[in-house]
Amino acid sequence: MRPVRFNINPKEAQANTSIGMANTPAGYSGEGFFATQLSSVVGLARKNSLWPMPFATSCCGIEFMATMASHYDLARFGAERVGFSPRQCDLLMVMGTIAKKMGPVLKQVYLQMAEPRWVLSVGACASSGGIFDTYSVLQGIDQIIPVDVYVPGCAPRPEAILDGFMKIQELVGKESIRRRNSDHYKNLLASYGIE
Numbered sequence: 081m082r083p084v085r086f087n088i089n090p091k092e093a094q095a096n097t098s099i100g101m102a103n104t105p106a107g108y109s110g111e112g113f114f115a116t117q118l119s120s121v122v123g124l125a126r127k128n129s130l131w132p133m134p135f136a137t138s139c140c141g142i143e144f145m146a147t148m149a150s151h152y153d154l155a156r157f158g159a160e161r162v163g164f165s166p167r168q169c170d171l172l173m174v175m176g177t178i179a180k181k182m183g184p185v186l187k188q189v190y191l192q193m194a195e196p197r198w199v200l201s202v203g204a205c206a207s208s209g210g211i212f213d214t215y216s217v218l219q220g221i222d223q224i225i226p227v228d229v230y231v232p233g234c235a236p237r238p239e240a241i242l243d244g245f246m247k248i249q250e251l252v253g254k255e256s257i258r259r260r261n262s263d264h265y266k267n268l269l270a271s272y273g274i275e
């Protein structure tokens with residue numbers, strides 16, 4: 081029987097080079113003090129402790145499983161706490177073909193998430209309908225909810241999902257804590273019929 085082999089060239093973990101500290105936000109430091117903007121501190125905390133909510137309907141969901149597993153290990157980014165209640169999550173990861181019948185369910189899940197919330201559209205199907213240019217498939221989830229980052233590919237490799245996740249982290253880290261109260265954001269939600 082063919083043996084199952086994983087990680088045939090294992091590397092020994094180097095704690096001193098593999099574990100790093102997050103970069104300090106811009107600010108002023110002196111003897112015994114460091115001062116920065118509140119939004120920088122909040123952004124730093126948020127971007128390194130995202131709680132993903134996987135909304136996986138088909139093959140891209142399998143890539144997400146690989147992304148969560150030990151080899152790619154999304155936990156390295158502070159996102160090991162995957163939640164299955166939208167009320168406890170702040171990153172909606174949509175992975176897979178979304179049939180039009182599923183659209184209202186996806187929107188309801190989005191609405192049940194508290195602000196601030198971000199959306200990562202993983203793969204061609206979620207982003208544009210993919211190869212399913214048919215009457216029954218939603219041609220992109222941005223028709224029903226706002227999307228922050230799109231990950232291309234069919235199926236995207238885990239590296240691509242990690243790349244999309246890091247783009248979300250960038251957005252989260254830089255977002256002003258007032259953005260969600262801005263007219264621009266309210267108008268965006270209003271364009272989706274969300275108050």
Ligand code: SF4
Pocket residue numbers: 138139140141175176177203204205206210211233234235236
């Ligand atoms: S983008 Fe490709 S891999 Fe992902 S759900 Fe669609 S068909 Fe499957």
